[in-house]
Amino acid sequence: MATATVAGALGVVFARNPIASVLALLGCFFGLATIYLLAGFQFLAAAQILVYAGAIMVLFLFVIMLLNLGHAGGLPKLDRAIFVQRRSTLAIAIAAALLGAVAFGVGAMHEPAAVGAMPEHGLDAPASLAASLFGPYALPFEATSLLLLATAVAVLVLAKRTRTGGGGS
């Protein structure tokens, strides 16, 4: 499952067609949802599929088709043409450094032994999740609703056609 997820992630970066990128990312998200499920986070797996695979990916596909970017004639001929050449070395160095640091950390980590069995409803039972969302995290939760409202307004303003001439909106 992890292999499928990483393959999807690589597909996002190396695909020439943006639609292929979206589909690869979709595969990556489904792989991640399966990993959440296997790790015992059932609610998060469902949320991952609903929000990411269901909503965000549709948004990406919608924009790509709206802007007509997936047409065959417009694809770059050379594989190299999709990359910014002068940044590639830097990017690979940064990615390798991050990966090496975390791999070193995980190798040096002493993972506490699992002493109990997995609870029946997983590690994120919706009841306890809701108890924390509306208990200690009530303020961030309300702030999130404000953020969503602000986003809706901002997207409307951004995506509106620019006015020609002086009329009001």
Place this chain on the structure above:
Amino acid sequence: MTIPSGHLLLLAAILFAIGVAGFLVRRNVIVVLMSIELMLNAANLSFIAGSRMHALATPNAAPDMQGPVFAIFVIVVAAVEAAVGLALVIAMYRHKRSVSLDGVHEMKG
């Protein structure tokens, strides 16, 4: 149950590294946005790994929901970021007829 949580952290690191590389090297702004989503997902996965390590080591304590709650907040922020980013892409496409980052240098000082 049998997956060590350290492997989840390692997978998160791999995904994050791929996201960073994609963010830096791609020219297509939509693919750059997708790389950001990839990095946010890697962050989510490491929240999950930490929460799981804690929960499995202390099974009798009250369930600690910090990891999942923050993962949900990250998902919300990712959705918001995708919406605003794609609206910007549409505005940029109207302006320039292109989604390539090559010709974007208005913000250069």
